[in-house]
Amino acid sequence: MAEQVLKVAIISFTDKGSDIAITLQNEFYRSKVFTTRAVEETKDIKRIDSVKELIEASFHKYDAWLFIGALGICVRSIANVIQDKKTDPAVVNIDDQGKFAQSVLSGHVGKANELTAQISRILQATPVVSTSSDLQDLWNLDMLAEQYGWTQKCNTELNTIISSFVNRKPIALVLKVKDKGTEFLEKTCPDFITIYYSLDNVVRDKYEALVYVGYELIELDLPTLAFYPKCIALGSGCSKDIEPELFEKMLREELQKQKVAIESVMAIGSADIKAEEQAYLNIVTKLDIPLITYNGDELNSIDVANPSEVVKKKVGVYGVSEASAALIASESEWLVEKTKVNTDSGKKFTYAISLVTDFARKPSIAIVGAGSGDPDFLTLKGQQLLEEADCILYAGSLVPEELTHMAKEGALVRNSASMTLEEQIEIVDSYYEQGKKIVRLHSGDPSIYGAIQEQMTIFDAKGYDYFIVPGISSFQAAAAYLKSEFTIPEVAQTIILTRGEGNTPTPEHENIADMAKLRATMCIFLSAGIAKKVQGELLEHYPPETPLAVLYRVSWKDEEVWTGKLTELTQIIKDNKLTRTVLIVVGEAVGARKNRSWLYDDNWHHIFRKKAKLVK
Structure with missing residues (x-):
């Protein structure tokens, strides 16, 4: 506009x-x-x-x-x-x-x-x-609707609520949906206002007024200013030539039963054959919203909750109201599934209601691998998530603090090193309830000694939506630093990632001595404090002259690396006073250069390199 x-x-x-x-x-x-x-x-x-x-x-x-x-x-x-x-x-x-x-x-x-x-x-x-609100740098309550394209309804004189507001009385703010306006309210919320994300959580006797942004009809004794963004998709099917006045009357009654404000309806959807249905044309004109119709293929692209064989026989689709609501909303879930209504004249209509996906508070938790230390080793996906996150919990000294500088303005960034698991979950709970994006930033790759299993157990129990973004592990950074390929034909085709048994026991069938029998490339984490024991177990099967690398904070700015033979492991650890953030790599692949892979040999053929035909 x-x-x-x-x-x-x-x-x-x-x-x-x-x-x-x-x-x-x-x-x-x-x-x-x-x-x-x-x-x-x-x-x-x-x-x-x-x-x-x-x-x-x-x-x-x-x-x-x-x-x-x-x-x-x-x-x-x-x-x-x-x-x-x-x-x-x-x-x-x-x-x-x-x-x-x-x-x-x-x-x-x-x-x-x-x-x-x-x-x-x-x-x-x-x-x-x-003006008091301007002098106090407060919101202009009487301008918010115009500013953000909302419809405003008040159950009392607006000045009553404005008076409570400018006099800084306790006010509850319920943000049921999200858009640019609610983001502004969250970022600039004054200290006398308490934000909620559900009406059910409001302790009403604590407040003099309530401000609401969403789609629900509010029926409270509390002075209430409700703002309704256009956020609801309403799908409908109906009998031919249903009476317009009767349809509108009964649809309004149905929305009231469902406690959905008609002011929040963004569009009405139906099948193409209803594009000229007068009842639909009348109500969308009155509400100043579009009527959006879909063909059979489009409607059948939605897996509706209540498919109807009767409707399929009549119009070739399994459902109109649920499918059209879902298509408008770009959301295959419904606030109200297909509901049938018999009008006083005997004609019928159905309706279904969906929340438009852009307005939905859909929280997410991303468990992101920060990489081995160098910020440039962070994945592009990890960078995107950090830049979009509303809350970042990072694993203290194990993650470069400069990665958190990617956080957007206003995001919460906390070091979890001093927190208990319960304290971390308390923060996650708070932001998840708000429908926010949360990043749990772990060192290396979260799947390798990331201590994420206990967090995922809690997330599963709470029904939280989460996903994992892999990162570059220190063993991969070690291979890069050493300019080594850890899997070499006829030398080593297996990589073992493990740790020695210290205060934390290892499974009985996973002791280093037994794994050493394979003579694979072995990357040993978290074992600097028991280097002497580890060296002894390795020497049971690796030759004494087996190449060795000891890497301290590999790929960090203060990285240090020592190479030698397996028999020198304990001495390297002792001489350099190494206690933590150390990776030990042992195996013939460390620094090896002699062997050639068959992959690029002239006699090795595959689908991308065909055997040459002889031409005489």
């Missing part, structure tokens, strides 16, 4: 004021200057004898009046024509030196406060605004 161009009247009373009037006229496209001074008249500059007569004849013909002169003249000029804030134009007064611009009338609804700010920038003047 194009921004409205204001029709502005500018009145000046002095020669100096007339100069300011011309400056302002150049800034406002649809403006006319009126002055009591002698002036060369044009179609946009008029001399007047009586301000009173001009105001009485034209006050409501303009969107805004700019008075340049004494404030008293301005007030006396408009006193007898003021009606109410919903219809009165904006009035701003500027002194004839251009030092102050003051909002006088219709600060919010008429946008006088915005005009005052704009004029102060044009003239480099000081803005003067006396």
Whole structure:
């Protein structure tokens, strides 16, 4: 929608004021200057004898009046024509030196406060605004609906709620859905307002008023200001030529039963054969919403909750109301599944209701692998999730803190190192309830010594939606640093990822000595403190001269790496006082260069490299 161009009247009373009037006229496209001074008249500059007569004849013909002169003249000029804030134009007064611009009338609804700010920038003047909410930097409750395209309903005088608001009384804010408006309210919420995401959780006797954004009908004794975004998709099928008035009456009754505000309906959907159904055309015209119809293939693309063989025989689809609601909403779940209604005339209709997916609070938990240490090793998917997250819990010293700098403004970023599991889950619960995006950032790859199983057990029990994004593990970073391939034909075709048995026991069938029999490339985590024991177990089957690498914080800025033979393992650990964040790699593949893979041999053929045909 194009921004409205204001029709502005500018009145000046002095020669100096007339100069300011011309400056302002150049800034406002649809403006006319009126002055009591002698002036060369044009179609946009008029001399007047009586301000009173001009105001009485034209006050409501303009969107805004700019008075340049004494404030008293301005007030006396408009006193007898003021009606109410919903219809009165904006009035701003500027002194004839251009030092102050003051909002006088219709600060919010008429946008006088915005005009005052704009004029102060044009003239480099000081803005003067006396509206309490603006002075306190609070929301303009009476402007939110217009600002975000919501419909507003109030069960009491709006000023009653505004009074509680500007006097900072306890107010409950329920954000059932999400859009740009609710994001703004969350980010700028004052301290006397408590945010909820469900009406059921509001302790009503604690508050003087309630502000609601969603689709539910509110029936409370508490003074309530409800905002309804267009967020509901309503699908419907009906008998041919159903009576329009009867259809509308009974549909409204049904929505009331379901406690869904008709003001929140974004569109009505049906089958193509109903595109000219008068009942549908009448109601969408009245509600100023579209009627969207679909062909059979489109409707059958939805797996409806209540398929009907009868409907399939008649119109070739298994369901109209559920399918069309789902297609409009881009959501295959329904707030209200197909409901049949018999009207007083004997004709019938069905309806189903879905919440448009863009408005749904769909929380998610991403368990993200941060990589081995170098921030550049973070996956692109991991970066995207960090940039979008509302809450990031990262694993302390195991994850580069600079990765958290990707967080968007306003996101919660917390180091979980000092937290218990219960404290971490408490934060997750809070953000999940809000429908937020949560990232649990773990070092390396979460599936390798990531301690995520205990978290997933809780998420499963709570029914939380979560997923895992893999990361580069330190054993892969070690191979890169060592410029080694850990799987070499005829040398080592197996990689073992394990740890030694220290304070935490390992399974009986997984001791290092037994695994050493394979002489595979072995990557040993979390074992610097028991290096002597590990070395002894390895030497039971690996030759003493087996290549060895000890890597401390590999790929971090302070990484250190030592290479040698297996017999030197304990000495390397001891001499360098290594205790943690150490990876031990042992095996013939470490640093190997002699063997050639058959993959690129001239005699090895596969679907991407066919055997050459001999040409004689």
